[in-house]
Amino acid sequence: MFGKSINNKLKDNDYRLTGQRTAILEVMMDNQGRHLSAEEVLVQAREKQPNIGIATVYRTLEKLAAIDILYKSMFNDDKYRYEIKDDHSEHHHHHIVCLACGKIAELEDDLLCSLEGQLETQGFEVVDHELKFFVYCPVCREKKNK
């Protein structure tokens, strides 16, 4: 129903797919590449499950992030945002945030392995990392320099 990797994660964690959870997962699939807040998910989920409540949305997003189906990040507005995880990207998923227009670009490339290696040498076990670049995107840079 949702792709092998997601279904496995659901199964491995005994996470039953109710109507509400299905709706939320569908919303996240429909918005691949976008970073949605809980409130935004609620609005779209209500189109599929009119009675779904915000508490369920929070509970579900939290759980889906915990079992590695969603990314959870915060940018510049003090609310968490969720995004469906692309099977291939493992944990090399980074963000480029435009300081002018707020647009968020993705950066899958990963030069951080060597840094992780260094840390491992020092005795750390690296579980994950999070990288954000703050930039002016090409469009806003143009505007700014006029």
Next chain:
Amino acid sequence: MFGKSINNKLKDNDYRLTGQRTAILEVMMDNQGRHLSAEEVLVQAREKQPNIGIATVYRTLEKLAAIDILYKSMFNDDKYRYEIKDDHSEHHHHHIVCLACGKIAELEDDLLCSLEGQLETQGFEVVDHELKFFVYCPVCREKKNK
């Protein structure tokens, strides 16, 4: 009073040093290398300025971060934390957060210049970046594997 670089930043931004602001800056100097929440700053600032209020603490920390005297970051507890900026580290200041004990280590090394270079080539103007590693620190790793 606070070092040339800080004083310059204060002057450049017409930021007058009142008793309260001095107290807060002193607290931040006393805690070089630590990451304090607003509430934690309040407690220590009260030892110097007993009547200082939380609103002033928030206002001051916010401003000091805006004029580049403090770092402002959030880790795993949904509250912002502030840390005085080391003159030399420019914007290569990253964090290593232990998932078990929460301890935060610093990482000044910077392999990200090449990545920044790539982005510049693509037309982005990189203003800053933020990197966090989530790890088990050597101590907690030891405990975990027993």
Next chain:
DNA sequence: ATAGAGATGATAATGATTATCAGTGATATA
């Protein structure tokens, strides 16, 4: 069927941060 576990929605509670506002203090000027 029936008991127990899990899931849900409404709503209250929480907690960090921000806004408001009246009072205070510094500064500049006449």
Next chain:
DNA sequence: TATATCACTGATAATCATTATCATCTCTAT
């Protein structure tokens, strides 16, 4: 020096995202 202006402050109310609570509902397994 008196006074007008403006920035600064502390108390407190308001905001807003998130979490907790709890009664109700819905599965699931016996």
